[in-house]
Amino acid sequence: xxxxxxxxxxxxxxxxxxxxxxxxxxxxxxxxxxxxxxxxxxxxxxxxxxxxxxxxxxxxxxxxxxxxxxxxxxxxxxxxxxxxxxxxxxxxxxxxxxxxxxxxxxxxxxxxxxxxxxxxxxxxxxxxxxxxxxxxxxxxxxxxxxxxxxxxxxxxxxxxxxxxxxxxxxxxxxxxxxxxxxxxxxxxxxxxxxxxxxxxxxxxxxxxxxxxxxxxxxxxxxxxxxxxxxxxxxxxxxxxxxxxxxxxxxxxxxxxxxxxxxxxxxxxxxxxxxxxxxxxxxxxxxxxxxxxxxxxxxxxxxxxxxxxxxxxxxxxxxxxxxxxxxxxxxxxxxxxxxxxxxxxxxxxxxxxxxxxxxxxxxxx
Amino acid sequence: xxxxxxxxxxxxxxxxxxxxxxxxxxxxxxxxxxxxxxxxxxxxxxxxxxxxxxxxxxxxxxxxxxxxxxxxxxxxxxxxxxxxxxxxxxxxxxxxxxxxxxxxxxxxxxxxxxxxxxxxxxxxxxxxxxxxxxxxxxxxxxxxxxxxxxxxxxxxxxxxxxxxxxxxxxxxxxxxxxxxxxxxxxxxxxxxxxxxxxxxxxxxxxxxxxxxxxxxxxxxxxxxxxxxxxxxxxxxxxxxxxxxxxxxxxxxxxxxxxxxxxxxxxxxxxxxxxxxxxxxxxxxxxxxxxxxxxxxxxxxxxxxxxxxxxxxxxxxxxxxxxxxxxxxxxxxxxxxxxxxxxxxxxxxxxxxxxxxxxxxxxxxxxxxxxxxxxxxxxxxxxxxxxxxxxxxxxxxxxxxxxxxxxxxxxxxxxxxxxxxxxxxxxxxxxxxxxxxxxxxxxxxxxxxxxxxxxxxxxxxxxxxxxxxxxxxxxxxxxxxxxxxxxxxxxxxxxxxxxxxxxxxxxxxxxxxxxxxxxxxxxxxxxxxxxxxxxxxxxxxxxxxxxxxxxxxxxxxxxxxxxxxxxxxxxxxx
Numbered sequence: 001x002x003x004x005x006x007x008x009x010x011x012x013x014x015x016x017x018x019x020x021x022x023x024x025x026x027x028x029x030x031x032x033x034x035x036x037x038x039x040x041x042x043x044x045x046x047x048x049x050x051x052x053x054x055x056x057x058x059x060x061x062x063x064x065x066x067x068x069x070x071x072x073x074x075x076x077x078x079x080x081x082x083x084x085x086x087x088x089x090x091x092x093x094x095x096x097x098x099x100x101x102x103x104x105x106x107x108x109x110x111x112x113x114x115x116x117x118x119x120x121x122x123x124x125x126x127x128x129x130x131x132x133x134x135x136x137x138x139x140x141x142x143x144x145x146x147x148x149x150x151x152x153x154x155x156x157x158x159x160x161x162x163x164x165x166x167x168x169x170x171x172x173x174x175x176x177x178x179x180x181x182x183x184x185x186x187x188x189x190x191x192x193x194x195x196x197x198x199x200x201x202x203x204x205x206x207x208x209x210x211x212x213x214x215x216x217x218x219x220x221x222x223x224x225x226x227x228x229x230x231x232x233x234x235x236x237x238x239x240x241x242x243x244x245x246x247x248x249x250x251x252x253x254x255x256x257x258x259x260x261x262x263x264x265x266x267x268x269x270x271x272x273x274x275x276x277x278x279x280x281x282x283x284x285x286x287x288x289x290x291x292x293x294x295x296x297x298x299x300x301x302x303x304x305x306x307x308x309x310x311x312x313x314x315x316x317x318x319x320x321x322x323x324x325x326x327x328x329x330x331x332x333x334x335x336x337x338x339x340x341x342x343x344x345x346x347x348x349x350x351x352x353x354x355x356x357x358x359x360x361x362x363x364x
Numbered sequence: 365x366x367x368x369x370x371x372x373x374x375x376x377x378x379x380x381x382x383x384x385x386x387x388x389x390x391x392x393x394x395x396x397x398x399x400x401x402x403x404x405x406x407x408x409x410x411x412x413x414x415x416x417x418x419x420x421x422x423x424x425x426x427x428x429x430x431x432x433x434x435x436x437x438x439x440x441x442x443x444x445x446x447x448x449x450x451x452x453x454x455x456x457x458x459x460x461x462x463x464x465x466x467x468x469x470x471x472x473x474x475x476x477x478x479x480x481x482x483x484x485x486x487x488x489x490x491x492x493x494x495x496x497x498x499x500x501x502x503x504x505x506x507x508x509x510x511x512x513x514x515x516x517x518x519x520x521x522x523x524x525x526x527x528x529x530x531x532x533x534x535x536x537x538x539x540x541x542x543x544x545x546x547x548x549x550x551x552x553x554x555x556x557x558x559x560x561x562x563x564x565x566x567x568x569x570x571x572x573x574x575x576x577x578x579x580x581x582x583x584x585x586x587x588x589x590x591x592x593x594x595x596x597x598x599x600x601x602x603x604x605x606x607x608x609x610x611x612x613x614x615x616x617x618x619x620x621x622x623x624x625x626x627x628x629x630x631x632x633x634x635x636x637x638x639x640x641x642x643x644x645x646x647x648x649x650x651x652x653x654x655x656x657x658x659x660x661x662x663x664x665x666x667x668x669x670x671x672x673x674x675x676x677x678x679x680x681x682x683x684x685x686x687x688x689x690x691x692x693x694x695x696x697x698x699x700x701x702x703x704x705x706x707x708x709x710x711x712x713x714x715x716x717x718x719x720x721x722x723x724x725x726x727x728x729x730x731x732x733x734x735x736x737x738x739x740x741x742x743x744x745x746x747x748x749x750x751x752x753x754x755x756x757x758x759x760x761x762x763x764x765x766x767x768x769x770x771x772x773x774x775x776x777x778x779x780x781x782x783x784x785x786x787x788x789x790x791x792x793x794x795x796x797x798x799x800x801x802x803x804x805x806x807x808x809x810x811x812x813x814x815x816x817x818x819x820x821x822x823x824x825x826x827x828x829x830x831x832x833x834x835x836x837x838x839x840x841x842x843x844x845x846x847x848x849x850x851x852x853x854x855x856x857x858x859x860x861x862x863x864x865x866x867x868x869x870x871x872x873x874x875x876x877x878x879x880x881x882x883x884x885x886x887x888x889x890x891x892x893x894x895x896x897x898x899x900x901x902x903x904x905x906x907x908x909x910x911x912x913x914x915x916x917x918x919x920x921x922x923x924x925x926x927x928x929x930x931x932x933x934x935x936x937x
Contacts, residue, residue, distance in 0.1 A: 006781020010770070013778075017769040017810070203765040206729045206836070207782040208755035364732050 003209055007217025011191065015221050018194070020277070024186045029179045029229055033236075047072065047131060050088045050097030050119075052079040057105025063098070063116070066138050072131075089121050096120045096131045098139075172243045173328035174297045176233045177259075177321045180226045181291050184260055185284045187222040188267025192359065193280035211360055219264050226260040227253075237328070247327030251337050255323035258344035262316035265351025266291075272358040295321045316347045366396035369519045369550035370417055375426035377412050377573075386412045387423070388573040394519065394550045399541060401564030401581075402554040403650075405845035407816045408570040410554040411447060414523045417552070418444045431518060440468070443517030443549075447524045450508045453497030457488055457507055460496050461514060468515040482510040485540060501717045502533025509540065520544065520551045526560060527843075530716030530871055531915050532922060538563065556843045558651040559873075559915075569654060571845060576657045584653035590632040591616075592648040595625040598641035603857040605641065610664025610854070617652065617661035617850065620857070621877045622896030622914075628652050628660075651846055661850040667800045668828065669858025675833045675865075677707040680743045682834050682865030683728060687737030690723050697723040699888040700737070705865050705881070707833065710856070712879030713869040714918065720888040722838070725869045729836045730754050742833050755783065758827035762839030764819045766826055768812025772803055775811050775826060783830035790829075797825035817848040824855060835859065837868040841875060853878055873914040884921055891925045 015021045049067060053060050068076050077094050079085045088094045099117035107114035116139050120128040195201040204214065234252070237243040245252075270283035292298070294308070295317035301309055312318045319340040326332030326340075370393070377387040387409045394400045394417075402410050415421045416428065419436030431438045451460055461479050470478060483489040486506040491499065496507060505525050512520060522541070526534045538560070545551055553564065561567045562581045569577040569584070577584050598605050602620045609627060610618050614634035618627040626646065629635060635643060655661055683705040690698045698720040705711040713721040726732040728739055730750050739746045742756035766775045776797070780790035798804055801821040806814060811822060820841070827835065835856070841849040856878070860866055870876055877896055884892040884899070892899055896914060903909060903917035906924050 002781055002786060003784055006778050009781070010767070010774070010778040013770050013774050014767060017771075019769075198768060199761070199763050199765045200767055202726075202731055203759060203761060204782075205731055206754055206757065206759040207779070208751050208784065209782050210751060 004213050004217055007209060007213055008220045011217050011221045014191075014194065015187065015225075021187070021190060021194075024190070025183065025225065028182050028186070029232075032175060032179050032182070033233075046074045047095045047127070048075045048077055048093060049073050049131075049135075050077045050079045050085060050094040052082070052085050052097060052099045054102045055100045055104040055106075057108070059105050059108040059114070060100040063100075063139055066141070067098075067135075070134070070138065072134055085119065089119060092121065092123075094121075095124060095128055096135060098135065169243050169329060170325070172233065172237045172241055173324040174295075174321060176230050176324050177295060177317055178292055178297060179229050179233065180256070180260065180320075181263060181295075181317055182288055183229055184222050184226045184263045185267045185270070185288050185291070186281070187225055188219065188264045189270040189274070189280040189284035189287075190277055191218040191222075192268070192271040193274040193277050196274070197276045205363065211356070211363075215268065215356060215359060219268065222264055222267065223257075223260050226263070227256065230256050243328065245328050246331040248331075251332070251334065252323070252327040255320055255327070255337065255341060255344065258341055258348055259316055259320035259323075261348035262344055262351050263291075265348055265353075265355050266316075268355035269351060269358055272355055272362050291315055291317045294318065297321060313343070314347065316344055316351075319344045319347075366398070366548065366550075368393050368395050369431055370394040370552075371427075371429045372413075372417070373427040375413070375416065375428060376424045377409070377416065377421070378424045385424070385573050387416075390426075390568075390570070390573075390575050392568050392575075392578065394552050395566070396518070396545070396548050396550040398545050398565030399551045399553050399563070401561050401567040402552055402570065403556075403558065403561040403564075403567055404570035405556055405816070405848075406843035407572070408845075409573040410556075410570060411523055413570070414444075414521050414552065414554055417519075418442060418521055440515070441518040443512035443515075443520040445505075445508045445512040445520075445522045445525060447527065450511065451496040451504060454495060456493050456495055457483075457499070458492045460507060460511055464511040464514045470515055478514060482513055485543075486510045487536075500533075501528040502530055502536070505529050505533065505537055506540070509537065513544075516547070516549070518549060520549050522551065522553050524554050524556065526555055526557060528717060531873070532716070532919055534560075535919065558654060558846065559649070561650040567650070569657070571658065576654070581650050584657075585648040585650055588628060588648045588652045588656055590645060591629045591634075592646050592652050593627050593629060593635070593643045594621070594646045595627060595641050595643045596623070601861070603861055606857065607664035607666075607854075607861075609635075610661070617655045618664070619850070619853075619874070619877065622900065628656065655846045655850075658845070658847050661847055662854055664854060666855045666858030668797075668824075668855045669862055671796055671800065672828070672859055672862045672864070673831050675707055675863030677863055678743060680740070681705055682707045683711070683739070683741055683867055685724070685728060685737070685739040688724060688727050688734050688739055689736040690720075690727055690732055691735045696888050698727070698885070701883075701885070701890055702737075703881075703883055703890075703893070705867060707865050708860055708863045709880040710860055710866040710868060710878055712876050712882040713867065713885060714871065714876050714882050715885035716871060716922070719885045721869045721871075721885045723888075724885065725836065725838060725867070728867065729757060729759055755830070756832055757834045757836050758830070758832040759836045760823050760827045760838070760840050762842055764811075764823060766811050766819075766823055769810060771808050772811055772814070772822055773807040775822065776829065779826040780829050785830055793829045793831075797829060801825050816844055817851075820844055820848055820852060824852065828859070833864060835864055835866045837866060839870050839872060839875070840868065842870070842872050849874070873918065876914050876918075884918070886922050886925050887929070892921050 015025065051064055053064065064076060067073055077088060079088060079097065085097050089097065097119045099119060104114050118132060118135055120132050122128060195204055234245065238245055266287055267284060270287055271280050274280035274283055294312045294315045301312050301318065322340050323337060326336060372390060372392045375387055375390045376385055378385040390413065402413060404410055412421065416423050417430060417435060419439060428435055431441055452463065455463065465475050483492065486509065488503060488506060488510065491503065496504065499507060509525065525537055529537065541551055541553060564581060566579065567577065567581045568575060602623060602625055606618050606620055606625050609615050614630050616628040616630050618625055681704040685701055685703050688698060688701040701724050703711065713724055715721040723732065727734045728741065730746060730753055741753040744753035744756060746753055776794045780793055785793055803822065803825065806818060811819065814822065841852050856866060868875060868879065876882055879896060881895055882899060883890050892902065900912055900917045903912050903920040907920035909916055909920065912920065
């Protein structure tokens, strides 16, 4: 026990006192927090919209005034011809334009299907797509108000769990997964490689510390750092970003612990394989990318090709992503959590034993 | 000598303001027709000076001329062989030469003649296609030298060409460089080996950035002429006698040379009238002069040993090796190595690089599992009681291998914990070594930032915290200044007298002299075994030498073994 404590304290010091290690401790979570929560916004605000109104009726005027009232749109640009519309889109004066043809108002008044043309700037496809969906929502809503006679054929979607589709509600719980992954992997990956590179490995191996004391001593610091990072985000989410935590903290930490074990196993595997810190850094980078990309954060797993979807089953981040979002937004019950927890435990058992085996095999 | 090719006046190089300068008012002249030695321990400033001369670094102040011009203006006339990274390890011998020839703009039609001559000169012609990374340490240095010579320079700068090179290759390298001086090339040879200084025509002795001496080596050794004596014919162990004599005021320095002692006295007639031993004057060495300039060696009694527990010998030897063999694939790194080390003695594993001594050493301290054979440390079998065997040994490696980013105190705390000392014992052990090694003022300093001498002390302190009965030392004092080395061996000698068994691997002849028994390992096999005196006598007979030094003994034995192998090979063919 005393030996394990000495080993763990030493690993903590190594982490805190090595300038390179200190940077991996602080900088990546900070950058991720800034980049993901402020820059990588999935929302569109302050765009300009063109309107080419050939019908000049009540219904179109109503829709335009609704547009003008929306906080997403900064300004409505009145257009008077097709040429002006083309000009406005070409010069990127507007990102999208609504076109009401002459028959629009009559069609609404007579209760017939009325169509509004939407021209989107395909060069900015992502933002344009979002604007497009805003526009159709507004048009549908306005149309329903204007035309009393017809039951609106719109599919009104209500987003459960995140009623206002606030991107932060989705981003922050996912961000916890990413931050924990990157920090956990990079810290663990350095531990053995650092000793190899600096020549302290032999000195460590001739002490009476057993392999398990050494491995455990090297795994405890990244585990605690992982818990710490997640806790900071857990506190910041409701306080700073107004993202509610609806689930159980006990279940969240249970999932987090299992995930950290799986992750540390991967990191230790990379570290046992590396001779220098640079190799370990590259190795952890190589491991981080698929873990993050196949977690469902960057793109939904259902949108991936089948073979890739199968691959995501061995990615521990997939399960923890589900647990984190589930505990944050859905107050996920225990049985749903367990379905995600047992694969994590299995993966952790595999990565930890593999890394232990590799560490022993590469000792000589 | 000949004409001056480089001149340096009052050179200062400071890397960090407020820190001790790397070079402090150094002046030197390099002339053609001889070897100028730049001598000093690691960290003395040798590499800095060589790099400044090569135009790779600017001095902070001072005057500097290379062939009458600023350095960097005369690059085509300089051949420079850096300490490391001089060769491209993934290129073959001939590709390396071609690359250097390209850089030096050697005309393609001249190359073949130049390469043939250089490869012949360095005896590397057989290895043209071999990757530089697969050459032995000595061959790499020879190739490095060849690369520096693709275009005959007027000034050849060699930065520690003999480091990591076995004595035979060292001798060959020296002969090559000697030959070059005859062709009007000025050679600067930097080295940490003081015995090489004696062979130079002019020597500049650096220590901590300051020039301690310059001139022909004879001038330095002349100052201690008549004061160096060899002591023989005494009772008891050489260690005990050395301790007693070093504690006297009239003995400046002393070392063990096999079964005799070598002393530097403060007066030619000191020790006159002392009985119990015989003494005879011997020729002084460069190191004697150096150590006197440094103010003499440490006293003989080791406070570490005084505070150490007495080791209870038991009835088994401290270290046993029975037929230790290690194979990596079809390569045999060590074959059938057997020996025993009793408590209270020093055992040396000697051999050139790559001969198998490190492999043997690593098997015994549990870093490698033997393919065949077994061994024990303090009665604990290496295979079945590895943990207990490790707990019984203290380990100190040639390269400083404590945690550089941790403070001295954190390092000591870790090792106390790793060796399972519980709180009270850990605290008293740390207090003890802190006082003995004078670490009190540096407890909060990062170990990596300590001066070399302190690192050495800290490494020893960490190795003996748990008072192990067995010490494993891997080239413990290569590159350190002679005073630090004396200090280290004073402690080791004291510990051995308390019953500690010491296993040391080295290719450093000075360290070999301290051993009670030596086994010489060459090409994975033990080729000789015995006390230093026995080996010397054997070599004297074998090669017809008169009172050979340890180095000559080493070379003679390896050459004899080589000849035997060749004879076997030709008989087989």
